Amino acid sequence: MIRYIGKRLLQMIPILLTVAILIFTLMYFVPGDPVEIMLGDTATPEQIAAARAKFGLDKPYLIRLWNYLVGIVHLDFGTSYLQGSSVASELFLRFPRTLTLASLSILFTIVVGIPIGIQCAIHANKLSDKIWMFLTMLGNSMPGFWLALLLVILFSVKLGLLPSNGTGGLEYYILPVVANSIGSLADIARQTRSSMLEVIRSDYVVTARAKGLPEKEVIWKHALPNALIPIITVCGSRFGFMLGGTVIIESVFSIPGIGMYMVNGINSRDYPVVQGSIIYIAFIFAFIMLITDLIYAYVDPRIKAQYVKSVKKA
């Protein structure tokens, strides 16, 4: 198992390096100059040239790329042009906020989405099933930031119940989490519904029912665990989606996470910030995929057996 994890972690390295090259190249072609933003209106052309030289922006593409990659290998993501601070330490500082938002969102989606899916599966094709499926699809069709704005109007402005922005206790995360998860509820509920439907008809569930076990126990103890694997896949991919979604949600709620850092970075052409943020997110993303795979193994002994076998073989 540990060797499997190690192997997966090693596989991440070339991907992350290519991501770094890709993003560096994209940023290289982004029109606009960070120095002109920093220096403002009063700078003379000579002063601009001097500042460009200072940041190494006058060097050719390949040299800049090489320097950047060398830095990354040493876990140095460079220094923000605008804030003067190390990108790596800033990312480290901001990451917990983004992670909290994304994790709470996926938690919320699971806690709400799976029961909806189960209910729909139990009452498949009845009216309640159709209504729930329609409602989740409605959520899936809503722009998250729009819902966010409406939630702020209702809960912060009109009712004064929840804070409208910033970070702090758990209450600060309620509105952002709801806005960030609404789009994923449909996917999870739908996946749960369809895999539950398959399982409910399987022999062992029928047997469990025949034994006279209470329906609740049948569903939660016998059916659900066996329906989980495809649901976990969806959760994994939605978690990645939510990490991305935080970019917009963070900007609505002024949450100083990685997403806002990146958007500010793009707007001010603060290349090290943008590159660092994306590589960081890619790393987390890959990590989550790994965890998803490990959860599979945990849930499904057959897959676990495979890992063990492959390790033995190797």
Added chain:
Amino acid sequence: MEKIKTSSAAKRSGENDKPGSLPYIWRRLKKNPGAMLGLIFVTVLFLLSFVSPFICRYDYQEIVMKSRFTLPCMEHLLGCDEVGRDILSRILYGAKYTLSIGVLSVVVSCILGVILGAVAGYFGGKIDTLIMRFLDVFQAFPNILLAIAISAVLGAGFDKVIYAIGISGIPGFARMMRANILTVRNSEFIEAATSINCSTFRIIVHHVIPNAISPLIVQVAMGIASAALSASGLSFLGFGVQAPTPEWGAMLASARGYMRDYPHMVIIPGLFIMMTVLSFNLVGDAIRDALDPKLRD
């Protein structure tokens, strides 16, 4: 219910009716009221966006300072915005942007994705590895971030949003195409085609792609919905279509500052985005159900 079961059973047994399954999908769609409503909504909206300049009482870009922030009323059914432009006229005129961004960006990702996926899946080997590793990189971080990064390179604007969202959608299509091709590649009729010396290109275009088409249709239908959503998100962040173009996401973004006093300016474009995306979702969903009868049990 029985009827559906038999038809699905028929479908399962007759796996090779896929190319001809378009009429089949259409037949199933017609039976799904949600999908039909969605289809009608989108079609009507699309047509209206072209005739709206001729039938609307107000020009979509006419500024009337005295009717700034008018709430919805008989004069202005959906009210007016911060410079007194009629929101209904703008919504209808702007429909073509949202709809065409959704459709065109999926066309971009579909064409490029299908080509990449088909090539990878058909040839296999090193080409496959190369393409798939490349796509891995594209998929190594969330789609929307890639779209943002690309639109930072391309700049803001209608056509650029299409490319940004289109390109970021390529991996999904490529993977799906490759998976399908892998399943058809080893089937008998391809072997037959190869044995009679059909050119590779011919095999791909005439045999492989048509046989992988139905999952593609599902992906396209669902893709349009999410592309339209992404586009509105990009516009909202300022990377997409720019005001004063009446694209709905851009309208929403510029109305954001007035939302507390004139919520109609925010609610209405959002509602239209939602209804459009919902329509595409309903249609896509119906198609998926039609092609995957398991879900209907």
Added chain:
Amino acid sequence: MKKISGAILAAALSISLIGCGGNASGSGANSAAGASGGQSGGAAQNGTGAAAGTAASGQVDKVVVGLTASSFDVSPFGTNSIPRQWLAQNLYGSLYCMPYYGATLEEMEPWLAKSIEKVDDTTYSVELYDYIHDSKGNAITSEDIVFSYEHLFTDAQETRINTYLDYIEVVDDQHMLFHLKKYGPGVMEFLAGNYTLTICDKDWFEGASEEERMNDPAVTGAYKIASYTPGAELVLEAVEDYWQTDESLRCSADTQNVKTIQYKVITENSMRSIALENHEIDATVVDASELKRFYDGSALPGWNVNITGGVFCNTIFVNMDSGKSPLADDENLRKAVLYALDSESIMYGGDYDESTAEVCYSFGTSAMNGYQESWVGSDYWGYDPAKAKECYQASGHADGQVTIRLLSRTSIADGIHSVIIANLQAAGFKVELLSYDQALFNSYKNDSSQWDLILDNKGATGPIVSCWDNNFNPAGYTNGSVCFTHDDHLTELLTKATTEGSTEDIQAFHEYLKEIACVKGLFTTYNLMIAQDGILEQKVNGNMMPRVNAYVFAEGYQSVGK
């Protein structure tokens, strides 16, 4: 002019002092507030100091202030940013303190420097107090000043140091001679006390880690960093053993009316006003669209409102580069453009009104030193659609035949673009809006092949001539000026206005700029500062930004923030 605008605003608001008043009489009724100083700066400060003194007995514990931007750098020589404009002088001292926007050297208040005397036009002698030390106990001497000014240029990218200052000659630990490259209104004022000029100890800086510079710098100002969470919050705490022990020598910038200042980042305008209403913050600034919640001709109950003059002029420049734009070579078309633009409607288009903005009658704003009273309401390319049409036709073009590219930024309200476009279309132009983000805008604005008209926001540190100098001095541009003028007469008039700066010189430049039809100042927006009503006065600094440390609080004020 500034007196008038100050007085009008003060009267209109019937609240506290407005910092833009050119001198004390502008807001005389509030002289107790004393943010403005006369010639004898020391005495005026005593006023402030005394006020601070009484407040000091009731020095409030804490105030939570909403900050408008999230990316900033609070290290000694950090890059300029909006938050820095608010709080750089909380942390770092400068030679003199600029008590209000546009103050002249005589009106400025001594801070680290005991005195600054003019030797000749380009030489000033500076004397420091001999007991300055930073928050970590390092003595500040001439050497540190030289070090700081060097680093401000190289690290903080403060390019004007290089433009204005030749070199600093150190006489001894407390005495220096500043040798300038140029002279005129605003030059020494800038070098003595612009908010971007932060001073810190050389040895400390060179020995400090990056971490220390960012989070716990040795400060020469009256506040030090208690905690800093990038992107979210900055908490400042009054320095207890502040070097200036003589209360009577304190200036506006080192007043310590609050013990703890918590700056909380809330980037979204409407969110800031919600935070005020929900009692999450004590004070902040808002955009025009939110003002009506707090102000209706006067501050609504529960709020303290301070509206200060705008120092940025929203301006339309015409591309004057011959051959690059249809407008450059055709005066009729340029006139058509300038007559067609209705400053007032454009202002309304941006959702501003009389209480949040005002129309400009020159390339500059009424808050700037040197803006002439006589210009207000004068014939400055006044909106005249008929004349615009006439000029357009006189150019011999058919309607819609001339297409002009308008370069602007995405951050500008849609309504402003829409009105400008509608105005120009009415005159017969076809308009193509090129709206880019700030970065792209910056790269295109110096390229004469990219645009015909540009909408930009131009400011100055005080004198209107420095605004003109920044934009029309050929030395600062590779292609003539901000709008590619190559006009020797213009440069000649500019040199006169920036060095002599007499009313006639200013008038002459203004008239000539108008005559060649290359620029039209449209409007300026006010700074809108809102606070809970337990805050009696919201002071502004020399940059028209909140000077939170000098806010005046009601007896026993308790911060609403958690």
